[in-house]
Amino acid sequence: MNSVAIVGVGLIGGSFGLALRKAGFSGRIVGVSSAATVEKALKGGVIDAALPLSEAVGAADLVYLAQPIGAILETLDAVDAHVRPGTRITDAGSTKVMICERAAAGIRRGRFIGGHPMAGKESRGVEQADADLFRGRPYVLTSREPQLEGWIERIGARLVLLDAAEHDRLVAFVSHLPQLLSTALAATIGEQPESAAQVAGPAAADLTRLALSPYDIWRDIFSTNAASIDAALAAYIAKLEQLRTQLRSPEMEGAFEKAAAAARGLRR
Amino acid sequence: MNSVAIVGVGLIGGSFGLALRKAGFSGRIVGVSSAATVEKALKGGVIDAALPLSEAVGAADLVYLAQPIGAILETLDAVDAHVRPGTRITDAGSTKVMICERAAAGIRRGRFIGGHPMAGKESRGVEQADADLFRGRPYVLTSREPQLEGWIERIGARLVLLDAAEHDRLVAFVSHLPQLLSTALAATIGEQPESAAQVAGPAAADLTRLALSPYDIWRDIFSTNAASIDAALAAYIAKLEQLRTQLRSPEMEGAFEKAAAAARGLRR
Numbered sequence: 001m002n003s004v005a006i007v008g009v010g011l012i013g014g015s016f017g018l019a020l021r022k023a024g025f026s027g028r029i030v031g032v033s034s035a036a037t038v039e040k041a042l043k044g045g046v047i048d049a050a051l052p053l054s055e056a057v058g059a060a061d062l063v064y065l066a067q068p069i070g071a072i073l074e075t076l077d078a079v080d081a082h083v084r085p086g087t088r089i090t091d092a093g094s095t096k097v098m099i100c101e102r103a104a105a106g107i108r109r110g111r112f113i114g115g116h117p118m119a120g121k122e123s124r125g126v127e128q129a130d131a132d133l134f135r136g137r138p139y140v141l142t143s144r145e146p147q148l149e150g151w152i153e154r155i156g157a158r159l160v161l162l163d164a165a166e167h168d169r170l171v172a173f174v175s176h177l178p179q180l181l182s183t184a185l186a187a188t189i190g191e192q193p194e195s196a197a198q199v200a201g202p203a204a205a206d207l208t209r210l211a212l213s214p215y216d217i218w219r220d221i222f223s224t225n226a227a228s229i230d231a232a233l234a235a236y237i238a239k240l241e242q243l244r245t246q247l248r249s250p251e252m253e254g255a256f257e258k259a260a261a262a263a264r265g266l267r268r
Numbered sequence: 269m270n271s272v273a274i275v276g277v278g279l280i281g282g283s284f285g286l287a288l289r290k291a292g293f294s295g296r297i298v299g300v301s302s303a304a305t306v307e308k309a310l311k312g313g314v315i316d317a318a319l320p321l322s323e324a325v326g327a328a329d330l331v332y333l334a335q336p337i338g339a340i341l342e343t344l345d346a347v348d349a350h351v352r353p354g355t356r357i358t359d360a361g362s363t364k365v366m367i368c369e370r371a372a373a374g375i376r377r378g379r380f381i382g383g384h385p386m387a388g389k390e391s392r393g394v395e396q397a398d399a400d401l402f403r404g405r406p407y408v409l410t411s412r413e414p415q416l417e418g419w420i421e422r423i424g425a426r427l428v429l430l431d432a433a434e435h436d437r438l439v440a441f442v443s444h445l446p447q448l449l450s451t452a453l454a455a456t457i458g459e460q461p462e463s464a465a466q467v468a469g470p471a472a473a474d475l476t477r478l479a480l481s482p483y484d485i486w487r488d489i490f491s492t493n494a495a496s497i498d499a500a501l502a503a504y505i506a507k508l509e510q511l512r513t514q515l516r517s518p519e520m521e522g523a524f525e526k527a528a529a530a531a532r533g534l535r536r
Binding site: 040171184 | 272354428435438458469470477478483490494502515523532536
């Protein structure tokens, strides 16, 4: 692998570039992004050069799409005409079914491998890019590709192979559901009198932190994973209704123990 | 105020003793607790002496009940016979309606003021007692009492006056609901395949931290505040159902903005 094109040089794309360098990648890293972002990325040593999409991907061995989901879908329609046959194309989008479907329809010369690094930060932008962002974090691929798998290991991430549908089903539970339940909690408390905020302790603060997330990344996630999120919400609401009937029942103790065991499982 | 009796010298009772001392209280602090706890409390300088309930409260100007809720209810039935007329009796229980009702029925010679310091730690026990535990935290009283209010201010807490019913209604939203939704999330994720844990990131970890809480303190909270918790759960489930219908709707953006504003309000 001699040349990588990163399309969308924000937190994730920029971190991937820095992580590749730190892991020993000595080839060329070309960025495709807005003029303002490209300037910061060049200044920060995140990319070696900036080019328009059609030129950047033509010389690349790996094309890394790190835009918002909606923009990835558009790039997948446009990129294939410009790559050399056999070029590997991967992405970092938070949902996988629609992206993999679009790639199956649009990528002919290149070879697409869906990806999702489960990493992030509260602040975004290439200024926040971090060579260690992926270290110790899960990195999902939807199909095998030895060279890409090798770099994922070298940047310190934990490779997880999942097909696109199973990925989307699971992240609905572990990622999209937490966001929605935090938003719902903040909204529910917000409808109470102001004195509710006066008595709120660390539990309320902890569980409403995600509710501070900006909507712009969530719009695409909800619109590309609505069915799985709907199913996860249904399962979660059923669980809440079950706990609701058990408030004064001895069964609640067992429910707490099972939930605590599951919470410990998430920390292993 | 020359003498304080702390009944239940755990994290909260012990911290109240240390906080009084740090705030300049120079009178006697007597503890009522199990032999093992009393030994640690004496060794840690949290109390000056340990006595059985009937003796401890007889000389006290303030009786501070910092036991679990169920034990507070029992103490309220027993303590009045042993106090001098006019002795102030307060508590640190997490729910207030049943405690205040029991006090209204049982406290004749003493004068009861319901209390709830909104403070805590992940670990409990007198070993964790901390003179600064209440600093900057809300401290609810269900009625006014100038001397007690003065000490609450001197230990650095923020006094909040709420009647018992309003307290219980509000903590159902800001404290009991967060616990249940975290428990429900861990339980729901726990019913997914093991690969769910493999792709779980910081959001799932954050939102299931409360699910690790031991059940023993929650049993009493649920049994003494079931109606308010049921109402809070109903409001929360309705909010989730509303978000569920808006997954692909432009209205979701407004819902996110309102929730974010409420979450910021909790941080002021």
